[in-house]
Amino acid sequence: MRRETILNTLLYLAMPVAAALALALDEPFLITLITRAAIFALAAVGLNLALGLGGLVSLGHAAFFGIGGYAMGILAHHAQTYTPVIDSWIVLEGTKSMPVIWLVAIVSSALAALAIGALSLRTSGVYFIMITLAFGQMFYYFAISWPAYGGEDGLSIYVRNDFPGLNTLDPMQFFALVFAILSAVLWWMGRLARAPFGLALSAARQNAERVETVGLGPFRLRLVAFVISGAVTGLAGALFADLNRFVSPTMFSWQMSGEFIVFIVLGGVGRLFGPVAGAMLFVLLEHLLSPVSDFWLIYVGAILLLVVLFARGGLIGSLAGREVAHG
Amino acid sequence: MKMKSLVAAACMALAGTAALADGHGGKLKVGMITTLSGGGAGLGIDVRDGFLLAAKGSDMLDIVIEDDQQKPDIAVQLADKMIQSEKVDVLTGIIWSNLAMAVVPSATAQGKFYLSPNAGPSALAGQGCSPLYFNVAWQNDAFYEAGGLWANDNDIEKVFLMAPNYPAGIDGMTGFKRTFEGEIVNEVYTKLGQTDYAAEIAQIRASDADTVYFFLPGGMGISFMKQWAGSGVDKNVMGPAFSFDQGILGAIGEAALGVKNTAHWAKDLDVPGNAEFVQAFQDEYGRLPSLYAAQGYDTALLLMSAMGKADVNDQDAFQAALKEADFQSVRGDFAFADNHHPIQDIYMREVVKEGDVVTNKIIGVAASDHSDVYGAECKM
Amino acid sequence: MTPILLIEQVLNGLQSGITLFLMAAGLTLIFGVMGLINLAHGSLYMVGAFAAAAVAGWTGSFVLALGAALAAAAAAGMIIEMVVIRRLYDRDHLDQVLATFALILIFSEGTRWVFGSFPLYLDVPAALSGPVTLPGGILYPSYRLLIIVIGLLIALGLFQLIARTRIGIQIRAGESDREMIAALGVDISRLYTIVFALGAALAGLAGALVGAIQSVQVGMGEPVLILAFVVIVIGGIGSIKGALVGALLVGLTDTLGGVLLPLLFGLFMDPSSATTIGSALASMSIYILMALVLLFRPTGLYGGA
């Protein structure tokens, strides 16, 4: 086994093992913390498809995270107050069922990604970064000033939504659910990178002309990647909202988009488990540093700067060697 | 109400995991979640310092303090941590309404007391009220309603309203309109975080209003007041205290002179204990206390007063003890209405210059024994 | 709405556009010459404002405060260029985004550590504190007029600097062909430091000018940074002219959108929902403008192919 494979296995197992330990020690909050890391990892795994494989540095993925969150918030809010979501020629009821909410979150964030991607992917490089950032802000301001769903106050959902056969309010069971989703998405992303689509997308990142010359359109490849990427991040948003039983416009903030990129780079760009390692490390830092000082974000900034400047390849790169896996 | 049963279900489900909290031996464990970093840190730091000042020298309280970074998701996470891991008895500290809405319902559903030292969203005063939730500051509308009442009594007829386009802003203006009997010539809702008010000031200048009534928290209010002073428009300016508190006046300077603002406290308020509080705060921290510091101080006093009467593990008894509000508030007379929100006097303050310091001075009472209008919807 | 009010609003739009230009010019210059995307540009704006507030508080002189803002921002710019940014030129944009994101955290929390969490006091000088009467009887704050004038002068100066001076020739050479300037015998690392410091100084000046009529507080730079990005995307990256046109467009759209959209919706809606919906749309107006420009000119109005 290659070192990266061993490391990935360890990282993958770290979460359920830590959660089980926390359960044994009766520290349910630690399970919540691990769940949070797993959800952030999922969001960043989504972004990593566009960023790592496709080379599309999106600084606006918080838009999809937020849309996923609001899909949960709006549906559950209506179910909670027994009012229909739409009540005109068609009547649409709210729901507390997680699978339905997930589906809505995935579809709506995919549609948003389609629209944003179709516009942004006409450009590349720095333009793309700035434009995705600007579109993210657009959603942020809209969410704040649109009064119907709480505006800046956000929406509180008093109890977690339902999943058949589970008590989702139990931290361990909710973690298991999130972990199962993360595992499924990781599995798929691993396959995707090696599937024809993954090869073409990665080739388009390395050399767009090459891909065109064999008859494939880089724009469409990137757009599809962006849409899948947005949908996965949207699903993470719905889970995050359920974790907190709360959704607010901060999910749309550009700092959120920045943090997703931070997870990927901390862990290692272009590696399947990079976002997982990065999200775990970030949540750990946040947990350990914030009690140390009111100005703990300075340390986070410094660590980040050192990683970017001197530890290229991130955590996994430093531990498993620089070579990025292929095939 | 169906909501109630949902909350009850949540309570039962979470109670299973949030292990029993007891055995502190006369001590009470307080979890304070407040904003200590980022742009809004000034408010959280004052609440914390006021609270710690009151608790100083007493060994009754075991206080855990965490920074929510003004982010709702962090606040929720910290609340989970304090309830599940730290096993606190009482939560407090949150500054912002949106964070309070994220934390309070689930904290009370998990059987924890929550004492609000600042935010008072209407939902928690009305339908969403809880026996375990006590607001020691104000319901969000209080200062605005008092502003409207004061305007009625002081020959103010035509008012131009302005607030950021977000719930606290819209609620505030609604509160003013609830009591004000004159004419509202225009209402403008600006972008949250807006820093340039030239366009709004031009609109105000062009209107025939005699008074501008606005709520612009933090930096927004600072920007507006500086630009207002430069515009040369001559109209009365009124607002709630949030835009004119000590920390903010320092940044606005003389541009704020003459502005009227409503508050339940001022450092010159002549009630027992207030002068001592102001002095002690200055001695301890080397700065003037703000309204937030006063609220933090009162919150700790209230908590310690209840501890003398009941054990926190006896929820009904402790709740009754809190409800009595048997403590010497630096605001003077203080009582809880049935929805556990304050009944208190709201004063009108004017910004004046004392020596080199721009500060507030009380000029009258805007509303006596004021309480909020949402209590009727509260069924507990 | 009266014509006078409309003219006043147009002036307001111009003034906000001009301040945006000061931010965007530095950003676009730095990108054009070094190919670097700098998220920490907003932090330099904040540094300028804090330096001005500190010096104004100390000396009471607004002119000294502006000088301090320029000097502090330029110095901060030079330091981060030499310590951090310089290592990023041959990195991809992702690394640049990350490293400058880290710089924002360090600058913001560092400033809070030094100056505390409350906003600082900085006011316009007494001589400029009132309004002036413009032709047509328009009352307009004299300080805002000053900002418009200073901004236009700086724009003019920048165009001259780039068109006429030696350093301008080097900058233009650097934009078109990086290897060429090395071949010309120019000390590239010195040129880069100078350009970065120049961009930083412009941002610092903008921060100080605006800080006098807004709030000098931690985090004041990021909203402006994002607006400056929108400006650059609209104007075309690397083009100073594009930055000027884009900044004015954004300034006018933002100001007039906020005033006119609620009025527009008021024509066919009840006043309170017109206000909320109009305001909600107004907050998105510049992004819609950006999307429209992109549809027709993906590289911005003055961007190269």
Place this chain on the structure above:
Amino acid sequence: MAEPMLHVDGLQKAFGALQATDGVTLTLMPGEIHALIGPNGAGKSTLIKQIAGGLAPDAGRIWFDGREVTALGTPARARAGLGRTFQISSLAMEATVLQNAVLGAMGRAGSAWRFLRPVMRDAELVEQAQAALQRVGLTDHAATRTAELSHGQRRLLEVAVALTLQPKAFVMDEPMAGLGASGSKRMTSFLDGLRREAPILLVEHDMDAVFALADRISVLVYGKIIATGTADDIRADPQVRTAYLGEEDAA
């Protein structure tokens, strides 16, 4: 006479005041190698880009395999059967040699829209890719990272990727560059055989190769074709001698 496989008619392209392509008309007939030569800066690369679809002409039309492709982009022309190699290697450098070839095979099958099965386990695609690698002699390097290939090997890989597409015509931009004497010779004989499969529009600086291979030669100077004919015609053309070969002789 048979229909031309590629027909370019009256192509115009200007960059500002510079007329890079000035009324170019040329054909590529089935089974032939048509070489395009000209001094540096004559506009060969600009012309090739327009033919391949990467650059839109200002005026003029292009037919390929009997249908007009002027308005189509590079991918569409590639799918129509136009195989292209680049002057400067244009490959996915981090991918392996085999992966680059498989990418070509995917293009031919039009099958990028599959999201689950690993592409390297698709026997048919891999087989096509291996076959192409074998024809250019890169089989031993199939698992090598492309960035580690020599310049000459990259040229061969370019050709192999074009082969996987099984195109109806090739457009090759200096396939001999950087190959060295023996490599050049091997490439020459390879291309010689390839013309039976599909005609080749060949841009090349190596005059020995051009004169050895080309059925027809067109000479491009300042964006204009000043002569078209067999190798002997071109050698004899006085205009060409002064404009182009004259320089070569002097050198």
